[in-house]
Amino acid sequence: MNHVAFLNWLLVSLYLVDVGILSTPIAVARKGYSPRLGSVIGAGAGLIGALAGLFIFTPLLGLVLQLLQAILGVFSDNIHFADDLKISFSLGAGQNILPIKFDIEADVPRDIAFLRSLVVGVGTYIGGMILLNLLWRFIPSQGAVTEATALRYNTIARQVRGRILQAHFMVAIVIAITVLMALMWNIIKGTFTMTAVSNTVAPESLTDGRSLGDIEEPELAQILVGNISGNRGRQLIQDYVWGVGDAEARDRKSEPLVEALGKGNWPEDLSVYVPNQDPSQEPEYITYQNLSKQPDVVAAILSYNLTTSDLETLVTAEVVQPFVVATWTLDRTLLDYKGIEKELDVINNSRRESDPDWNDARLQFRSWLSLNFVTQRLNAAPELTGMRNAILGSLLMISITALFAFPIGIGAAIYLEEYANDNWINRIIQTNIDNLAGVPSIIYGLLGLAVFVRTMRPITSGEVFGLGQGNGNTVLSAALTMGLLILPLIIINAQEAIQAVQPSIRQASFGLGATKWQTVWNHVLPYAMPGILTGTILAISRAVGETAPLVVVGASAFILKDPSGPFSRFTALPIQIYSWTEQPRDADKAVAAAAIILLLALLLTLNSIAILLRNRFERNLGRH
Amino acid sequence: MGNSNYALQAKNLNIYYGEFRAVTDVSMVVERHKITALIGPSGCGKSTLLRSFNRMNDLVPGARVEGELLFQDQNLYSPFVDAVEVRRRIGMVFQKPNPFPKPIYENVAFGPKVQGIRKKSQLDDIVERSLRKAALWDEVKDKLKKSGLELSGGQQQRLCIARAIAVEPEVLLMDEPCSALDPIATLRIEELMRELQEQYTIVIVTHNMQQAARVSDYTAFMMVNDKRSGELVEFDMTEKIFTNPADTRTEDYVTGRFG
Numbered sequence: 001m002n003h004v005a006f007l008n009w010l011l012v013s014l015y016l017v018d019v020g021i022l023s024t025p026i027a028v029a030r031k032g033y034s035p036r037l038g039s040v041i042g043a044g045a046g047l048i049g050a051l052a053g054l055f056i057f058t059p060l061l062g063l064v065l066q067l068l069q070a071i072l073g074v075f076s077d078n079i080h081f082a083d084d085l086k087i088s089f090s091l092g093a094g095q096n097i098l099p100i101k102f103d104i105e106a107d108v109p110r111d112i113a114f115l116r117s118l119v120v121g122v123g124t125y126i127g128g129m130i131l132l133n134l135l136w137r138f139i140p141s142q143g144a145v146t147e148a149t150a151l152r153y154n155t156i157a158r159q160v161r162g163r164i165l166q167a168h169f170m171v172a173i174v175i176a177i178t179v180l181m182a183l184m185w186n187i188i189k190g191t192f193t194m195t196a197v198s199n200t201v202a203p204e205s206l207t208d209g210r211s212l213g214d215i216e217e218p219e220l221a222q223i224l225v226g227n228i229s230g231n232r233g234r235q236l237i238q239d240y241v242w243g244v245g246d247a248e249a250r251d252r253k254s255e256p257l258v259e260a261l262g263k264g265n266w267p268e269d270l271s272v273y274v275p276n277q278d279p280s281q282e283p284e285y286i287t288y289q290n291l292s293k294q295p296d297v298v299a300a301i302l303s304y305n306l307t308t309s310d311l312e313t314l315v316t317a318e319v320v321q322p323f324v325v326a327t328w329t330l331d332r333t334l335l336d337y338k339g340i341e342k343e344l345d346v347i348n349n350s351r352r353e354s355d356p357d358w359n360d361a362r363l364q365f366r367s368w369l370s371l372n373f374v375t376q377r378l379n380a381a382p383e384l385t386g387m388r389n390a391i392l393g394s395l396l397m398i399s400i401t402a403l404f405a406f407p408i409g410i411g412a413a414i415y416l417e418e419y420a421n422d423n424w425i426n427r428i429i430q431t432n433i434d435n436l437a438g439v440p441s442i443i444y445g446l447l448g449l450a451v452f453v454r455t456m457r458p459i460t461s462g463e464v465f466g467l468g469q470g471n472g473n474t475v476l477s478a479a480l481t482m483g484l485l486i487l488p489l490i491i492i493n494a495q496e497a498i499q500a501v502q503p504s505i506r507q508a509s510f511g512l513g514a515t516k517w518q519t520v521w522n523h524v525l526p527y528a529m530p531g532i533l534t535g536t537i538l539a540i541s542r543a544v545g546e547t548a549p550l551v552v553v554g555a556s557a558f559i560l561k562d563p564s565g566p567f568s569r570f571t572a573l574p575i576q577i578y579s580w581t582e583q584p585r586d587a588d589k590a591v592a593a594a595a596i597i598l599l600l601a602l603l604l605t606l607n608s609i610a611i612l613l614r615n616r617f618e619r620n621l622g623r624h
Numbered sequence: 625m626g627n628s629n630y631a632l633q634a635k636n637l638n639i640y641y642g643e644f645r646a647v648t649d650v651s652m653v654v655e656r657h658k659i660t661a662l663i664g665p666s667g668c669g670k671s672t673l674l675r676s677f678n679r680m681n682d683l684v685p686g687a688r689v690e691g692e693l694l695f696q697d698q699n700l701y702s703p704f705v706d707a708v709e710v711r712r713r714i715g716m717v718f719q720k721p722n723p724f725p726k727p728i729y730e731n732v733a734f735g736p737k738v739q740g741i742r743k744k745s746q747l748d749d750i751v752e753r754s755l756r757k758a759a760l761w762d763e764v765k766d767k768l769k770k771s772g773l774e775l776s777g778g779q780q781q782r783l784c785i786a787r788a789i790a791v792e793p794e795v796l797l798m799d800e801p802c803s804a805l806d807p808i809a810t811l812r813i814e815e816l817m818r819e820l821q822e823q824y825t826i827v828i829v830t831h832n833m834q835q836a837a838r839v840s841d842y843t844a845f846m847m848v849n850d851k852r853s854g855e856l857v858e859f860d861m862t863e864k865i866f867t868n869p870a871d872t873r874t875e876d877y878v879t880g881r882f883g
Contacts, residue, residue, distance in 0.1 A: 422685070504722035508784070510683060512735040512791055513712030522734065523724060 005117035012121050013050030016128035020046030021164055024135065025157040032142030032149070035157035039164070045135045046128055053127020054120065061123045081115070187600075189330035190593030191368050193586075194337075196344050198351075198361035200321035201227070212312050220311040221303035227319040230292035236314065237291065237298055241265055241305045249288055256285035267304040270297065324383050325351075325361045327586040333365070368594035377560055378571070382580070382587035387598055389562045393475065393555070393570035394544060394602060396563050400479035401486065401543050406536060408483075409490030410525075413532075416491070417498040418520050437488035445552030448481025453553050462567030469569075473554035476566040481549050486539035493535020497528035529617045537610040541603050547574040573599045630694075631656045631795050631825040632677060632714075637691040639669070639676050641684065646672045647854040649691075652844055654795070659817060659826045661840035661862065663833060665877070668846040669854020670829045671719075674797050677827060678714035679707040695795075712739060715793035719800040721780035723772030723787070728755075728764050731772045731783055735791035750790050757823075758786035759816050778809025785816065789824065796820065798828040802835065814839050833878055837866050845874045 024042025025035035065081070072079045145153075203212050206223050215223070225233050238249050242261055252260055258272040266272070273283040274290060284290075286297055302311065316322065325347060328340045344363060351358045376386025412433075420426040452460050453472035460477040462468030501524050509519040556571045557579040563570040573595060580592035632654035639647040647669040654660045654677075662670040672681065679700060681687040693700045700710050712735075724731050732751045741747060751768070755761040760782045764775070772783055781801055788796060798817075802810040817826055817839050830836050836843055843865040845858045858865060858874045869875045 502722070504718060504720060505724060507680065507683070507716075507718060508722045508724065508787075509734070511678070511680060511711055511716035511718070512738065512787065513708055514734070514738045515708050518738045522738075527725060 004114070005120045008117040008121040009050070009054060009124050012053075012124045013047060013128065016050045016125070016132065017043050017046035019128075020044070020049075020132055020135075022161055023132070025160045026154075027136040028139060029150075029153035029157040031139050032145040032153070033139070035153055035160050038157070039160050041135070042132070045132055049128030049131030050124050051127075052131060053124035056123075057127040057130075058120050058123030061119050061126070065119070187593050187596050190590055191597055192330045193327040193366060193368065193590050194333040194340055195327045195364050195366045195587070195590075196325040196347060196361040197322045197364045198325050199359045200323065201319055202359040203316075203320050206315070206319065212315060217303040217306070217308050217311060218299070220308065220315060221299040221306075224302065224311065224315050224318060225295045225299040230295060230298075232318070233295060233298040234288065234292045236318075237261075237301055238288070240310075240314075241301055242288075253289040254287050257287050257291060258285070260288065261301070265301070265305055267300050270300050270304075322383070323381070324366075324585075324587040327366075327590050366590075368590045369597050373594055374598065377562065378558060378576075380558070382583075382585065382591045385591060387573065387576060387595055389559060390571050390573045390576045390595070391598065391602065393563045394572040394574075394599075396475050396566070396570065397479045397482065397572060398540060398544055398606070400476060400566060401482040402536070402540055404480060404483035405487050405490055405539070409487050409536075410494050410532060412487075412491045413494030413498055414520055414525070417495050418516065418524065433488050433491050437492055440548075441485055441546050442548040442552060444481055444485040445549030447484065448477060448549055448553045452477040452480050460567075462565075465567075467565070468567030471569065473556075473569055474567050475563050475570045478550055478553050478555055478570070478572070479566070481553050482543040482546065485546065485549060486543050489539040489542065490532075490536055493539070494528065494532045497531025497535065498524055500531060501527045526617070526620075530614045533610055533614040533617065537607055537614075540610070541607060544603055544606065545574055545599065547578050550575050551578070573602065629656050630654065632827070633692075633694040634673075634677075635692040635694065637673070637676065637689065637693060639672050639681065640686075640688045640690070642686040645851070645853045647676070648849065648851075650846075650854075650856045652856060652859045654825060654827055655842065656825050657821055657823075658841040659821055659828060659839055660842040660844065661836035662827065662829045662844050662846060663831075663836050663877075664846035664854070664857075665848075666831075667854075668848050670844075670846050671799055672854065673846070674799055674827060674829045675716075677795070677797055678716055679710045680716060682707050712791055713793055714795040714797060715788035715791060717781070717784050717788050717796065717798045717801050720804045721777055721784055723775070723780050723783050725771055725773050727769045728772050728775070728783060729768040732787050732790045735787060739791060754786040754790040755783075757789055757820065758782045759812065759819070760786055776809070778805050778812055781805060781809070781813060782816065785813075785820075789820070793824065795825045795827065798826060800829050800831060803831060810835070833866075833880075837862060845869075845871075845877060847873060847877075 020042030021039045022042075024045070025038040028038035028041070029035045069079055069081060204210075206212075206227065207215060212220070224236075228236075238244065238246075242249065244252075256272065258266045272286060274286055274294065286294060291298065302314075306314070326343070328343075332340060340363065344361060348358070348360045352360075373386050374391065375388055376384070377388050378390065379385040416426065416430060416433075420429075456477075457470075457472040458464050460474055460480070461470050461472050462474070462476075463470055468474065505523050505527065506519055509523050514522070550572055555575045556569050557575060559569060559571050561568070577592050577595045577599065580588050580595060583589075630653045634650050634652050637647065637650040638645060650673060662674060664670050675681045676689055677693065677700075681689065689701050691701075695710070695714070698705065724734065726734075729751055732754050733747045736747060736750050741750070752761060752765075755764060760779060763779060764770075764783075767774075772780065775783060781804075785796075785801075802813050805813065814835065817828070820826065828836075828840065840862045843860065843862040844856055845865060846854050847857050849855045858869060858871045860870070865874060866878050869878065
């Protein structure tokens with residue numbers, strides 16, 4: 001029996017059991033039996049009927065169809081629909097244990113498999129229904145029962161039915177929640193993983209076998225400076241001691257460094273001049289400019305200003321440079337640690353063969369979702385990447401989208417509900433809005449590409465304002481596209497909210513001599529606002545998660561700068577999720593999973609803000 | 625006629641909803657500082673007639689009025705009259721209490737506000753005066769910031785009356801104002817109408833003949849004719865309508881033989 005046929009049988013028999021449970025209690029209650037027992041008997045009868053249908057009526061149906069084929073064969077030679085419904089009753093090992101040969105062999109064409117499963121379904125149904133009807137009809141009557149007993153049985157039968165129907169809804173909820181939980185678990189197990197980390201440079205080779213933790217500050221600083229370039233060393237001073245931006249550092253590059261850093265940051269025993277100079281000349285100060293040629297000075301300043309653990313972190317990041325070789329999901333980490341260790345051995349062995357300098361990877365638990373992941377900018381390396389520019393891009397885009405779509409959407413809804421006459425133009429507009437809500441988002445993306453990115457390029461790139469880089473793939477283009485996408489949703493929701501404002505309120509306002517606009521502004525709109533906001537929440541949530549239009553209007557997959565305004569190029573969280581899942585390595589998938597959690601958190605935050613707003617509005621209306 | 629004692633004068637008023645003539649040829653007068661009651665069986669067009677008195681029917685798509693309705697010698701249905709202005713002069717109280725879901729203060733102050741009164745002290749005055757006139761001030765003076773919906777049904781209806789008189793209308797139209805209220809609240813409203821009568825002209829639609837007999841000075845009895853259109857059967861002093869009606873149909877109705 002093939003899978004399709006079996007599934008078919010399973011569904012039909014489930015249905016039969018259900019019918020048995022639901023209808024038998026009432027049938028038996030009428031005959032004077034306890035309805036509770038009836039539901040059990042009904043379930044059993046449904047199941048037995050389903051089996052009987054499979055083993056008796058399915059082969060019979062096959063026979064009938066073959067007979068039909070034989071009769072029709074008199075008129076035409078080309079009728080073969082029942083050829084594959086041969087019946088076999090073999091029950092031997094490895095043989096078909098079911099009456100019709102149902103195999104999932106590759107050479108069974110689809111239409112035949114379909115016909116077979118259809119025959120199974122119909123046969124099972126016939127069998128089950130016959131048995132159940134026999135049960136309901138021919139159950140012997142208990143004879144006359146008292147009025148009270150009959151009433152009691154009937155009541156119980158109805159209660160049993162009600163409870164079973166309730167259970168159906170419970171099952172639906174449980175299935176829905178289970179699916180959602182499975183989805184969440186899938187994301188979470190990819191975010192918190194066991195990782196195998198290897199080092200680009202083995203720390204032992206830097207320290208003659210001693211552990212990094214045992215080394216004092218000056219030596220750590222020497223190791224650090226000795227293994228990085230002079231410029232990098234200068235940069236570390238700028239970042240960790242001086243603490244100024246690149247522009248200021250450039251402006252003050254010729255200033256004596258001891259003054260720039262301030263006396264407190266300069267070791268007292270360190271010379272402020274460039275050493276070994278010609279005594280005949282004026283002594284030259286150490287400046288930011290010539291710092292890159294003074295590794296000893298860099299080491300001395302770093303060791304004076306940074307703690308041991310800071311230095312250790314720097315050595316790890318700058319010199320040792322650990323990277324993730326492989327990741328294992330949370331469930332494997334918890335359940336199969338031995339297996340992970342074995343896989344790690346395999347990885348290390350194979351790498352060692354091809355690369356004699358390979359540093360063995362070690363297991364390390366890692367949460368890919370971390371503070372750094374939120375605050376750092378994108379990086380090509382999954383170990384180091386953050387999502388700051390993507391988060392900012394999404395937020396900026398959604399703010400502009402809301403600013404664009406919210407007032408226009410409400411305006412359109414007010415027009416359609418309060419001002420538009422019932423004529424054909426307005427009916428066409430209304431129909432179009434209703435249909436636009438269902439247009440696939442990629443179509444909006446194409447529209448946005450043609451209209452905002454290309455045609456309106458001078459505006460969307462910021463050129464007419466003297467801003468931007470002349471490129472139309474900006475936050476503004478994407479935000480306007482998203483605005484178009486959610487506009488129909490906002491309009492429809494706002495219309496419904498406006499319709500829900502009671503006509504008596506409008507009448508009261510008109511009766512006091514208010515104009516139409518005064519009525520709309522003072523009454524209709526405030527009372528509809530909670531509903532409008534709810535619709536807007538949903539619409540904006542949709543816009544935050546949309547990916548297809550962003551891809552089409554050209555959001556960057558990889559960009560280092562934060563979005564600086566509506567005319568800058570940008571990336572967004574859904575784009576990042578999409579592009580990191582496309583990457584080949586395990587670690588990239590983990591980044592995608594963590595980004596999904598970020599996106600969910602962003603959505604929840606936006607929604608809670610909107611819900612708070614809505615509750616405020618509702619309170620102002622005195623409904624609480 | 626043209627008598628200045630009349631607040632409203634309807635001359636051959638016909639009201640249509642699309643092609644359907646809902647009210648046929650009504651001619652009647654509403655005397656100043658009197659209470660005029662419109663009675664009649666359900667569907668006889670008395671609410672429609674009442675709503676035509678301040679052009680509320682304009683809000684119903686397809687509604688149309690023919691004939692003349694004179695208010696201060698001015699035909700309210702002439703093309704030069706602004707319906708919004710009419711409604712500021714002729715206020716309305718509806719069948720079901722319909723306070724705005726806003727603070728009590730805002731409910732009453734809304735009318736004056738849309739007429740351009742912005743000064744807080746002036747609004748405070750109007751709110752207090754209107755609530756006092758509607759006999760509601762003592763009950764709500766400590767909770768003016770509470771929503772109008774938190775009041776009881778009878779209080780809500782009195783709030784609606786206060787709201788209507790806050791704009792100082794000359795005529796107050798009441799469309800079955802007590803039908804959603806209990807007997808005690810109904811009594812309060814009826815007493816209130818008697819008090820308001822001194823300053824306002826009141827037209828009331830009611831199903832309740834005892835109420836019409838109790839509170840009104842004049843009564844108009846309406847019925848549907850054979851084309852299912854409302855007609856004015858008889859219009860006279862209330863006492864006469866209820867004791868010695870000229871028309872047998874009026875007598876049948878007020879004595880409870882049908883309707």
